[in-house]
Amino acid sequence: MRYNINGRLIYDATDGTLILPGNDEADSQLSITASALLWFFLRHPEIVSRDEVLKKVWDDNGLTSSNSNLNQYLSMLRKTFRHYEIDNIIVTVSRGLLQLNPEITIHPLDAPAPPEPQVEPPPCEEPDAESPATRQSPKPTRHARGTCWYIAGVCLLTIALLLVLFSFFGSSESRPITLTQMTHSQCELLASDEMLRSVAGTAYGKNFDAVRQRLKLECKPGERFVFFYGDRLETNGLGRVFLAHCAMHEDNPFSYCDNYFYYSWKPQ
Known part of the structure; x- marks a missing residue:
C-alpha cells in the first residue's frame, strides 16, 4: 500500500521507503519499527491512546514496549518528515493521546484489496431417526486395541530417535563476534x-x-x-x-x- 503525503512524499508501507513524486528510486527508508508506527497511524487517523499504540506496534509483535521507545520513534518520524518540509506528522493531542496530524493530506495510491468472500457453512441436516440397534457401533476387540497401542508406541519411538539424531548432528557451536x-x-x-x-x-x-x-x-x-x-x-x-x-x-x-x-x- 502506498500513500501520497501532503503532495510531497510517497510512502510505501511494504518496505518503509520514502519516494519523491516523479522518481522511481527510494530517497530514504524508515526502520522496521518506525515504518510500523507510521503504518498504524495511517490506518487509525483518529485520536488514539499511547497504551493502544504500544500494544498494537510493540506488544502484538513480540517487542518490549515502553514510553521511552515510543518517544524515540515519534521523534525520529517527526525529524524524518521535517526534512521533507512536513512538520509534526504525528501530534500530541493531550497527555496520553496521539493523532496523525489532521492538517496533512493523505491520499492512498493503491486501491485496497476487496474483502475475501465469506463462505457460509451448509445448513445442518438433522439425522434421520434410527433404531437403537442401528445406532450401536460394534465394540473393538482386545486384539484390535492392542494393535493400535503397538503402532502408536512404534511411531513415538521413531519420532524420539529422529529428534535425538537431528539434535546431535545438526547442532553447531556458536562463536561470539568480536x-x-x-x-x-x-x-x-x-x-x-x-x-x-x-x-x-x-x-x-x-x-x-x-x-x-x-x-x-x-x-x-x-x-x-x-x-x-x-x-x-x-x-x-x-x-x-x-x-x-x-x-x-x-x-x-x-x-x-x-x-x-x-x-x-x-x-x-
Missing part, C-alpha cells in the same frame, strides 16, 4: 575482526562514509555505527551491506539501533 572500535571522524565505528582482515582500513572507512551519506546519517559524537559488507568485485559493488546506527544512553552503550540491510548495494 567488534573492534575504530577512530573515524566524530562518531564511533565498530567493525568485526573478520571484516578488518578481509579489507583495507582506508577502503573500509571510505565505503562506510559512502553508505552513511547516501542514507543521510550524520557522524556525531555519542553515536555508534556497526558496518559490514561482502565485497563483490565482479559487479563493482559492495554486495550485501549491513549498517547499524545505534545511540548511547547513560550506561547503556546500545540504547536502541536502527538497522539497514541491503542484499545488493550498488554505488551511485
